[in-house]
Amino acid sequence: MAITNPLRGLSDQGKVLGGQIATVVGVLVLWEYASGRWVDAFYVSKPSDIAVKLWSEFSEPSFYHDLWVTMLEMFGGYAIGGFGGVILGVLLARWPIAAQIFDPIFVGLNSIPRIALAPLLIIWFGIDMASKIVLAATLVFFLTFFNTLAGILNVESGLINVARVQGASEWQIFTKVMLPAATSWIMTGLRTALPFALIGVIVGEFLAAAVGLGYRLNMYSTTYNTTGTMAMLFVMMAMMMLLNSAMIRVERTLLRWKPRSAYQIETTY
């Protein structure tokens, strides 16, 4: 059988990567060409200008200060929200009555649009880092909490019975069966929550701040500087992608016992 596939010899992984690069390059080239010809560059800027802008940002100390502040706020909010979510999820899973009491209350609280909550948080916590950390934490907390609770409540009773019959104490059942069984749920919660930590911080900075990437973004967008605005968007995108791939690596290590599906989609948003 004659195979005349031009991609012959490339692994699937090679094909996927090739396709991804081709798509991104294609869009950038089209964008560059269209800008100023079909669409006014004032509205969409263009990749070459954005690249130049990024370069000048990278050589400016104030950019690094803004980046640093945003990352601090993000990790602070993520750590507090994530830790709180896991701890409370675990506690409520051990205490079913409390879980039933708090579940609808938490669902209600979580349905408050966080953007609407932001002004209040700024009044309470000021325009410095604290309000952004709290805003990010409120987003992260609920996602981690609901996943942790569901993960522990969904542990197969068969597994628990095995340990019980073998003489495990309640504490051993909890630490050696329930927690490991819920790991994949907890990790999913933590990974899904990661981009929300950034969203919370950026929204907070956008509304009221004197530093941070959100502040910088706001500064550019209110002066109709689309190139600067786009440059900030690229910075945030790159940051998020790096963090997400680090998270996937952690998850893989923790869940190395899981069968890998041949075709895995690794984005969550």
Added chain:
Amino acid sequence: MLEIRGVAKRFMSRGALITALESIDLDLEKGEFVTIVGPSGCGKSTLLNIVSGLMPSSEGEVRFNGTRITRVDRRIGYITQSDNLFPWRTLRDNVAFPLEIEGASKQDRYRRADEWIERVGLKGFERAYPHELSGGMRQRTNIIRTLVYEPEVILMDEPFGPLDAQTRITLQDQLLQLWETSRATVIFITHDLTEAIALADRVLLMSARPGRMVRDDRVGIKRPRDIFHTHDNPEFRRLYDEIWKELEVQVRGTMS
């Protein structure tokens, strides 16, 4: 050594009172291998759940060496039909789990686990995770992780149910060999009459729901047995025909 006295189990289902088990009496001697056959839904598994202490009975009691079973007891092991291996643990760590529970040192529990792993021909797979093992290998692991902590009584709920015929007979053979050395007291549930007779000292037949004991036959085939040829034995044939007649009545009863 194990006495089951007047055990009954009733529960409510959609507003109706269902009797799953009715006045079960059974005495087991130490080292006896008893199999229970019966139509599906006759409450065989419910009986094991009660004997294991996982489920309370509605009436009657189970006594083990004279003391009443009210909760799980480590001297009574329970091997279920679905293997229930911990997917995050390797084969070795699954087998070593009960030893970890009792606080054995890592060295000690791995040594003991490895002995059993070797005896059932799983050497080389110690580090494999359950999803990397075949059904037969998983069920072997399931069995030895109970044998490894040497409970005096072992309850087995159709452990070979989901396996293909060849794997099944290989595992039956292995089980008998392992049992010959430990001589634990066994209650083994199956819906396969051939398996029930081939393995047992005593075959009990349960009726359709509500489950009652309707026959109790001693199997006079000498041990150690050659499981691959037990069915040629005239004693086997006689028992098979006799019990089958009764089992057929019970199975037809559940169909109508």
